[in-house]
Amino acid sequence: MARTDFTERACSVARTLGLVGEQWSLLIMRDAFLGVRRFDDFQQHLGIARNILSDRLGKLVEHGLLNRVQYSERPVRHEYRLTRKGIDLFPVLFALQKWGDIWAMGDDEPLRSVVHDACGKVTHPVPACSHCGETLTPFNVTASPLPLDELAAERG
Amino acid sequence: MARTDFTERACSVARTLGLVGEQWSLLIMRDAFLGVRRFDDFQQHLGIARNILSDRLGKLVEHGLLNRVQYSERPVRHEYRLTRKGIDLFPVLFALQKWGDIWAMGDDEPLRSVVHDACGKVTHPVPACSHCGETLTPFNVTASPLPLDELAAERG
Numbered sequence: 001m002a003r004t005d006f007t008e009r010a011c012s013v014a015r016t017l018g019l020v021g022e023q024w025s026l027l028i029m030r031d032a033f034l035g036v037r038r039f040d041d042f043q044q045h046l047g048i049a050r051n052i053l054s055d056r057l058g059k060l061v062e063h064g065l066l067n068r069v070q071y072s073e074r075p076v077r078h079e080y081r082l083t084r085k086g087i088d089l090f091p092v093l094f095a096l097q098k099w100g101d102i103w104a105m106g107d108d109e110p111l112r113s114v115v116h117d118a119c120g121k122v123t124h125p126v127p128a129c130s131h132c133g134e135t136l137t138p139f140n141v142t143a144s145p146l147p148l149d150e151l152a153a154e155r156g
Numbered sequence: 157m158a159r160t161d162f163t164e165r166a167c168s169v170a171r172t173l174g175l176v177g178e179q180w181s182l183l184i185m186r187d188a189f190l191g192v193r194r195f196d197d198f199q200q201h202l203g204i205a206r207n208i209l210s211d212r213l214g215k216l217v218e219h220g221l222l223n224r225v226q227y228s229e230r231p232v233r234h235e236y237r238l239t240r241k242g243i244d245l246f247p248v249l250f251a252l253q254k255w256g257d258i259w260a261m262g263d264d265e266p267l268r269s270v271v272h273d274a275c276g277k278v279t280h281p282v283p284a285c286s287h288c289g290e291t292l293t294p295f296n297v298t299a300s301p302l303p304l305d306e307l308a309a310e311r312g
Contacts, residue, residue, distance in 0.1 A: 004204075006179055010265060012256030013186050013249060014179075019260055021182065023162055023173040030169050033294055048160075082294075085259050090294045091251040091283045093169060099248055100168030103241050104175055109166060113300045119288040123297065126289075127247045127281035129272045133289070136272060136281050138189055138238075138246045144269045 019063050020089065024048060024056045029086060030093050032066065037079040065089065091125065098124045175219050176245065180204060180212045185242065186249050188222065193235040221245065247281065254280045 006018030020026060027046055036042055043053050057080060060066045065086035071079050094114075101111050101124070116123040127136045134140075162174030176182060183202055192198055199209050213236060216222045221242035227235050250270075257267050257280070272279040283292045290296075 004179075006183075007260075012253045012261055012267060014183055014256075015260040016252045016256035017179040017182055021177070021179045023160075023170075023177045026173055026177065027162075027170055034299055087294055088255055088259060091281065092248065092255055094283055094292065095247040095251045096172045097168045099244055100170075100172035103244060104163075104171040105168055111168060115298045115300070116285045116287060116290065116292060117296050117298055118290055119285060121285075121287040123285045123287050123292065125247065125283035125292050126286050127250055128284035128289070128291075129275060129277075129279045130282050131272060131277040131279050132275040133282075133284070134272065134274055135284075136250065136279065138243055140273050141279065142271045142273055143190055144271070 020060070020065060022056065022059075024052060025060060026093065026096070028053070028056055028060060029065065029089055030097075032080065032082050032086065033090060033093060037081060039078075039080075042080075060086070094125045095127075176216070176221060178212065178215075180208060181216060182249065182252070184209070184212055184216060185221065185245055186253075188236065188238050188242065189246060189249060193237060194233075195236075198236075216242070250281045251283075 006014045006021070009015055009018070020029065024046070027048075028042060031042055031045055036045055039053065039057070042048070042057070043050055046053070048056075057066065057068075061068050061080070063085075064083055066080040067083055068078050069081055071077055097112070097114075105111060113122045114124070115121065128134065129136050162170045162177070165171055165174070176185065180202070183204075184198060187198055187201055192201055195209065195213070198204070198213070199206055202209070204212075213222065213224075217224050217236070219241075220239055222236040223239055224234050225237055227233055253268070253270075261267060269278045270280070271277065284290065285292050
Protein backbone atom coordinates (compact mmCIF):
# COMPACT_ATOMS: atom_id res chain seq x y z
CA MET A 1 0.00 0.00 0.00
CA ALA A 2 1.37 3.39 -1.01
CA ARG A 3 2.18 5.86 1.72
CA THR A 4 -0.73 8.25 2.21
CA ASP A 5 -0.10 11.67 0.73
CA PHE A 6 -1.91 13.93 3.13
CA THR A 7 -1.23 16.93 0.93
CA GLU A 8 -3.72 15.59 -1.59
CA ARG A 9 -6.63 15.71 0.82
CA ALA A 10 -9.21 18.49 0.66
CA CYS A 11 -8.80 19.12 4.37
CA SER A 12 -6.84 21.86 5.98
CA VAL A 13 -5.46 19.89 8.93
CA ALA A 14 -4.49 16.87 6.83
CA ARG A 15 -2.75 19.02 4.28
CA THR A 16 -0.87 20.92 6.96
CA LEU A 17 0.31 17.64 8.44
CA GLY A 18 1.39 16.52 4.98
CA LEU A 19 3.48 19.66 4.53
CA VAL A 20 5.02 20.16 7.96
CA GLY A 21 3.63 17.43 10.21
CA GLU A 22 6.65 15.18 10.19
CA GLN A 23 8.13 15.21 13.68
CA TRP A 24 11.67 16.28 12.78
CA SER A 25 10.31 19.07 10.59
CA LEU A 26 8.35 20.50 13.51
CA LEU A 27 11.39 20.28 15.80
CA ILE A 28 13.49 22.06 13.17
CA MET A 29 10.86 24.80 13.02
CA ARG A 30 10.83 24.98 16.81
CA ASP A 31 14.60 25.49 16.75
CA ALA A 32 14.24 28.17 14.06
CA PHE A 33 11.95 30.09 16.43
CA LEU A 34 14.62 29.78 19.10
CA GLY A 35 17.07 31.48 16.73
CA VAL A 36 18.89 28.51 15.22
CA ARG A 37 19.82 29.22 11.58
CA ARG A 38 22.77 27.10 10.60
CA PHE A 39 22.96 23.48 9.55
CA ASP A 40 25.59 22.51 12.11
CA ASP A 41 23.68 24.24 14.91
CA PHE A 42 20.44 22.41 14.02
CA GLN A 43 22.41 19.19 13.81
CA GLN A 44 24.09 19.64 17.18
CA HIS A 45 21.03 20.92 18.99
CA LEU A 46 18.65 18.25 17.69
CA GLY A 47 21.12 15.36 17.59
CA ILE A 48 19.65 14.49 14.19
CA ALA A 49 21.42 12.49 11.47
CA ARG A 50 22.87 14.83 8.85
CA ASN A 51 21.10 13.16 5.92
CA ILE A 52 17.72 13.42 7.65
CA LEU A 53 18.36 17.06 8.59
CA SER A 54 19.39 17.83 5.02
CA ASP A 55 16.22 16.20 3.68
CA ARG A 56 13.89 17.96 6.12
CA LEU A 57 15.51 21.38 5.65
CA GLY A 58 15.19 20.88 1.90
CA LYS A 59 11.48 20.10 2.22
CA LEU A 60 10.88 23.10 4.50
CA VAL A 61 12.60 25.33 1.92
CA GLU A 62 10.66 23.67 -0.91
CA HIS A 63 7.36 24.25 0.92
CA GLY A 64 8.31 27.87 1.62
CA LEU A 65 8.66 27.80 5.42
CA LEU A 66 12.38 28.56 5.43
CA ASN A 67 14.57 30.55 3.06
CA ARG A 68 18.08 29.33 2.35
CA VAL A 69 20.26 32.44 2.33
CA GLN A 70 23.99 32.77 1.66
CA TYR A 71 25.65 34.62 4.50
CA SER A 72 29.32 34.18 3.65
CA GLU A 73 31.18 34.17 0.34
CA ARG A 74 34.52 32.72 1.43
CA PRO A 75 33.86 30.08 2.38
CA VAL A 76 30.39 29.84 0.82
CA ARG A 77 27.97 29.36 3.71
CA HIS A 78 24.19 29.34 3.92
CA GLU A 79 21.71 29.74 6.70
CA TYR A 80 18.00 29.09 7.04
CA ARG A 81 15.63 31.92 7.87
CA LEU A 82 11.93 31.79 8.70
CA THR A 83 9.58 33.07 6.01
CA ARG A 84 6.17 34.64 6.69
CA LYS A 85 4.66 31.18 6.08
CA GLY A 86 7.08 29.70 8.60
CA ILE A 87 6.50 32.43 11.17
CA ASP A 88 2.78 31.70 10.96
CA LEU A 89 3.47 28.27 12.42
CA PHE A 90 4.27 29.90 15.77
CA PRO A 91 0.80 29.28 17.32
CA VAL A 92 1.03 25.58 16.43
CA LEU A 93 4.43 25.13 18.08
CA PHE A 94 3.53 27.22 21.10
CA ALA A 95 0.34 25.18 21.57
CA LEU A 96 2.34 21.95 21.28
CA GLN A 97 4.74 23.22 23.93
CA LYS A 98 1.93 24.17 26.28
CA TRP A 99 0.28 20.76 25.95
CA GLY A 100 3.60 19.03 26.55
CA ASP A 101 4.39 21.18 29.58
CA ILE A 102 1.15 20.03 31.18
CA TRP A 103 0.78 16.47 29.93
CA ALA A 104 4.11 15.13 28.76
CA MET A 105 6.69 16.40 31.24
CA GLY A 106 7.38 15.03 34.71
CA ASP A 107 6.87 17.22 37.78
CA ASP A 108 10.62 17.35 38.38
CA GLU A 109 11.59 18.21 34.82
CA PRO A 110 12.57 21.76 33.89
CA LEU A 111 10.32 23.58 31.44
CA ARG A 112 11.36 26.19 28.92
CA SER A 113 9.57 29.25 30.22
CA VAL A 114 8.40 31.93 27.81
CA VAL A 115 8.06 35.54 28.96
CA HIS A 116 5.67 38.00 27.34
CA ASP A 117 7.90 41.04 26.93
CA ALA A 118 5.15 43.63 27.26
CA CYS A 119 3.70 42.44 30.58
CA GLY A 120 6.86 40.77 31.84
CA LYS A 121 5.12 37.59 33.01
CA VAL A 122 5.77 33.97 32.20
CA THR A 123 3.08 33.21 29.66
CA HIS A 124 1.42 30.46 27.73
CA PRO A 125 -0.95 30.86 24.80
CA VAL A 126 -4.72 30.84 25.25
CA PRO A 127 -6.72 30.52 22.01
CA ALA A 128 -8.83 33.69 21.73
CA CYS A 129 -11.68 34.36 19.32
CA SER A 130 -10.37 36.46 16.43
CA HIS A 131 -13.61 38.42 16.52
CA CYS A 132 -14.45 39.08 20.18
CA GLY A 133 -11.34 37.92 22.05
CA GLU A 134 -13.11 35.44 24.32
CA THR A 135 -11.31 32.14 24.99
CA LEU A 136 -12.26 29.42 22.51
CA THR A 137 -12.86 25.86 23.72
CA PRO A 138 -14.24 22.74 22.05
CA PHE A 139 -17.48 23.49 23.92
CA ASN A 140 -18.18 27.01 22.70
CA VAL A 141 -17.53 26.66 18.98
CA THR A 142 -19.45 24.89 16.24
CA ALA A 143 -17.62 23.47 13.23
CA SER A 144 -19.59 23.40 10.03
CA PRO A 145 -19.85 19.88 8.69
CA LEU A 146 -18.48 19.57 5.18
CA PRO A 147 -21.02 18.57 2.51
CA LEU A 148 -20.91 14.94 1.45
CA ASP A 149 -19.07 15.52 -1.79
CA GLU A 150 -16.36 17.32 0.14
CA LEU A 151 -16.16 14.44 2.57
CA ALA A 152 -15.58 12.19 -0.42
CA ALA A 153 -12.82 14.51 -1.59
CA GLU A 154 -11.39 14.55 1.91
CA ARG A 155 -11.06 10.78 1.76
CA GLY A 156 -8.77 11.41 -1.22
CA MET B 157 19.86 3.28 13.12
CA ALA B 158 17.05 2.89 15.63
CA ARG B 159 13.98 5.04 15.19
CA THR B 160 14.22 8.11 17.41
CA ASP B 161 12.03 7.92 20.47
CA PHE B 162 10.99 11.52 20.94
CA THR B 163 9.26 10.66 24.19
CA GLU B 164 12.67 10.16 25.80
CA ARG B 165 13.76 13.74 25.20
CA ALA B 166 13.71 16.31 27.99
CA CYS B 167 11.84 18.71 25.77
CA SER B 168 8.18 19.46 25.86
CA VAL B 169 7.59 19.80 22.12
CA ALA B 170 9.60 16.71 21.23
CA ARG B 171 7.83 14.62 23.81
CA THR B 172 4.43 15.83 22.64
CA LEU B 173 5.32 14.88 19.09
CA GLY B 174 6.45 11.48 20.34
CA LEU B 175 3.10 10.91 22.05
CA VAL B 176 0.63 12.33 19.56
CA GLY B 177 2.63 13.77 16.68
CA GLU B 178 2.10 10.96 14.22
CA GLN B 179 -0.06 12.32 11.40
CA TRP B 180 -2.88 9.76 11.57
CA SER B 181 -3.10 10.21 15.35
CA LEU B 182 -3.65 13.94 14.95
CA LEU B 183 -6.30 13.35 12.29
CA ILE B 184 -8.07 10.87 14.55
CA MET B 185 -8.04 13.47 17.33
CA ARG B 186 -9.36 16.07 14.89
CA ASP B 187 -12.23 13.71 14.07
CA ALA B 188 -12.88 13.12 17.76
CA PHE B 189 -13.37 16.88 18.17
CA LEU B 190 -15.86 16.77 15.29
CA GLY B 191 -17.86 14.20 17.23
CA VAL B 192 -16.66 10.93 15.70
CA ARG B 193 -16.57 8.15 18.33
CA ARG B 194 -16.84 4.78 16.64
CA PHE B 195 -14.26 2.70 14.88
CA ASP B 196 -16.23 2.33 11.65
CA ASP B 197 -16.96 6.05 11.53
CA PHE B 198 -13.28 6.95 11.97
CA GLN B 199 -12.42 4.37 9.34
CA GLN B 200 -14.94 5.66 6.82
CA HIS B 201 -14.30 9.30 7.43
CA LEU B 202 -10.52 9.09 7.30
CA GLY B 203 -10.23 6.38 4.67
CA ILE B 204 -7.58 4.80 6.86
CA ALA B 205 -6.56 1.13 6.79
CA ARG B 206 -8.25 -0.77 9.65
CA ASN B 207 -5.00 -2.12 11.10
CA ILE B 208 -3.45 1.36 11.19
CA LEU B 209 -6.59 2.83 12.76
CA SER B 210 -6.63 0.07 15.36
CA ASP B 211 -2.98 0.70 16.20
CA ARG B 212 -3.34 4.49 16.47
CA LEU B 213 -6.54 4.31 18.54
CA GLY B 214 -4.78 1.85 20.85
CA LYS B 215 -1.87 4.26 21.30
CA LEU B 216 -4.18 7.21 21.95
CA VAL B 217 -5.96 5.16 24.62
CA GLU B 218 -2.64 3.98 26.05
CA HIS B 219 -1.39 7.58 26.27
CA GLY B 220 -4.65 8.69 27.88
CA LEU B 221 -6.06 10.96 25.17
CA LEU B 222 -9.07 8.77 24.45
CA ASN B 223 -11.13 6.46 26.66
CA ARG B 224 -12.47 3.23 25.20
CA VAL B 225 -15.99 2.87 26.57
CA GLN B 226 -18.52 0.10 26.04
CA TYR B 227 -21.80 1.57 24.82
CA SER B 228 -23.73 -1.59 23.92
CA GLU B 229 -23.93 -5.03 25.54
CA ARG B 230 -25.54 -7.02 22.74
CA PRO B 231 -23.69 -6.89 20.57
CA VAL B 232 -20.69 -5.72 22.59
CA ARG B 233 -19.63 -2.38 21.11
CA HIS B 234 -17.12 0.25 22.18
CA GLU B 235 -16.62 3.87 21.36
CA TYR B 236 -13.77 6.33 21.89
CA ARG B 237 -14.31 9.43 23.98
CA LEU B 238 -11.98 12.38 24.53
CA THR B 239 -10.37 12.59 27.96
CA ARG B 240 -9.31 15.84 29.62
CA LYS B 241 -5.81 15.23 28.25
CA GLY B 242 -7.29 14.76 24.78
CA ILE B 243 -9.53 17.82 25.04
CA ASP B 244 -6.47 19.88 25.90
CA LEU B 245 -5.13 19.17 22.42
CA PHE B 246 -7.83 21.45 20.98
CA PRO B 247 -5.58 24.54 20.65
CA VAL B 248 -3.01 22.49 18.72
CA LEU B 249 -5.53 21.17 16.21
CA PHE B 250 -7.29 24.51 15.83
CA ALA B 251 -3.92 26.21 15.20
CA LEU B 252 -3.05 23.56 12.61
CA GLN B 253 -6.38 24.17 10.89
CA LYS B 254 -5.85 27.92 10.83
CA TRP B 255 -2.39 27.58 9.34
CA GLY B 256 -3.69 25.18 6.72
CA ASP B 257 -6.64 27.42 5.83
CA ILE B 258 -4.20 30.21 5.03
CA TRP B 259 -1.18 28.38 3.65
CA ALA B 260 -2.16 24.92 2.48
CA MET B 261 -5.54 25.31 0.81
CA GLY B 262 -6.24 26.69 -2.67
CA ASP B 263 -8.35 29.81 -3.13
CA ASP B 264 -11.16 27.80 -4.67
CA GLU B 265 -11.22 25.10 -2.01
CA PRO B 266 -13.93 25.08 0.66
CA LEU B 267 -12.82 25.59 4.25
CA ARG B 268 -14.44 24.14 7.34
CA SER B 269 -15.67 27.27 9.06
CA VAL B 270 -15.87 27.39 12.84
CA VAL B 271 -18.39 29.66 14.56
CA HIS B 272 -17.87 31.04 18.06
CA ASP B 273 -21.27 30.35 19.63
CA ALA B 274 -21.22 33.32 22.01
CA CYS B 275 -20.52 36.04 19.44
CA GLY B 276 -21.97 34.20 16.46
CA LYS B 277 -19.09 35.01 14.14
CA VAL B 278 -16.85 32.76 12.07
CA THR B 279 -13.70 32.59 14.16
CA HIS B 280 -10.14 31.44 14.19
CA PRO B 281 -7.85 31.22 17.20
CA VAL B 282 -5.43 33.99 18.09
CA PRO B 283 -2.82 33.06 20.73
CA ALA B 284 -3.40 35.37 23.69
CA CYS B 285 -1.13 35.91 26.70
CA SER B 286 -2.47 33.86 29.61
CA HIS B 287 -1.60 36.76 31.89
CA CYS B 288 -2.66 39.98 30.12
CA GLY B 289 -4.59 38.74 27.08
CA GLU B 290 -2.50 40.52 24.47
CA THR B 291 -1.75 38.63 21.26
CA LEU B 292 1.50 36.65 21.44
CA THR B 293 3.86 36.61 18.46
CA PRO B 294 7.40 35.31 17.97
CA PHE B 295 8.50 38.96 18.24
CA ASN B 296 7.04 39.85 21.62
CA VAL B 297 8.03 36.84 23.71
CA THR B 298 11.38 35.67 25.01
CA ALA B 299 12.04 31.98 25.51
CA SER B 300 14.46 31.14 28.28
CA PRO B 301 17.41 29.19 26.95
CA LEU B 302 17.80 25.86 28.68
CA PRO B 303 21.04 25.44 30.67
CA LEU B 304 23.71 23.40 28.95
CA ASP B 305 23.10 20.23 30.92
CA GLU B 306 19.47 20.35 29.90
CA LEU B 307 20.45 20.83 26.28
CA ALA B 308 22.55 17.71 26.63
CA ALA B 309 19.54 15.89 28.05
CA GLU B 310 17.43 17.28 25.24
CA ARG B 311 19.73 15.69 22.72
CA GLY B 312 18.77 12.41 24.37
